[in-house]
Amino acid sequence: xxxxxANNDGTFINAGNVVYQLQVSRELNQYSPEDxxxxxxxxxxxxxxxxxxxxxxxxxxxxxxxxxxxxxTDNFDIVDTLGRKYxxxxxxxxxxxxxxxxxxxxxxxxxxxxxxxxxxxxxxxxLLLFKLNTSIYNNRPxxxxxxxxxxxxxxxxxxxxL
Numbered sequence: 001x002x003x004x005x006a007n008n009d010g011t012f013i014n015a016g017n018v019v020y021q022l023q024v025s026r027e028l029n030q031y032s033p034e035d036x037x038x039x040x041x042x043x044x045x046x047x048x049x050x051x052x053x054x055x056x057x058x059x060x061x062x063x064x065x066x067x068x069x070x071x072x073t074d075n076f077d078i079v080d081t082l083g084r085k086y087x088x089x090x091x092x093x094x095x096x097x098x099x100x101x102x103x104x105x106x107x108x109x110x111x112x113x114x115x116x117x118x119x120x121x122x123x124x125x126x127l128l129l130f131k132l133n134t135s136i137y138n139n140r141p142x143x144x145x146x147x148x149x150x151x152x153x154x155x156x157x158x159x160x161x162l
Contacts, residue, residue, distance in 0.1 A: 015146040015155035016039030017070050018105065021061045022144070023125035025160040027057040038127055041092030041099060049131065056132045058088075058144055058160065059098075061112070072111050074102035075147035076128055078141035078160065088128040100126040101150065116124035136162065 012019050028035045030047075039047070047053065056078070078086040091099035097117035098141060105111060111126060112118035118126045127143045128144075134144060142160040147153060 011158070013146075013156045013158060016073060016148060017064075017066055017085070018072055019063045019065055020072075020146060020156065020158075021063075021125075021152045022158050022160070023061050025056070025058045025144070025162070027162070028129070029058045030055060037095075038048060038098055038129065040131070041085075041094070041096035042089060043092075046089050046131065050115040054134055055133050056130040056162070057123075058128040058130065059123035060100060060128065061110065061125045062105065066108055067107050068102055069106055071104045071149070072102050072109045073146060073149045073155070074100065075149050077145050077147070078130055078132070079143045079145060080136050081141065082139050084133075086130050086132050088130055091127070098123075098127040100128050117153050 010021065011077075012021050026052075028038055030036065030039045035057075058078075062072045076088055088100070093099040093101045098121065103111050114120065140162055142162055144158045144160055145154050146156045146158070148155060
């Protein structure tokens, strides 16, 4: 088990008494049949990109390996090498089966539940959807920060592929 930071997809990382794993991180295309369903429940006010923006998806998996119930966080950001921070857009989880939401996990339970669309889907994780500036290609590597649910404390970081 790795604590603190992870340098690639697939590394397990402890963050706030929950183990997280980055399944996939990649640019998304809202017009692609493969990616189209990831954008369900996106607020109309956030649905358009400018010429200097792109969609980026981070798909996470989490497991409670403690003996007590634990809640996953919903406090994340991506930071580029210039220190610019990007925050995930809020997807309506009532209609988007891939949307990451803070969830209480019983001992041994995982997020996503393996019997859900996100759990059996091609990514094996729930989605954090970001709108990034295209300048991030010049400001790599990107880092996903997993934060405590309230406040600014960084529990762990994961280096993202782009």
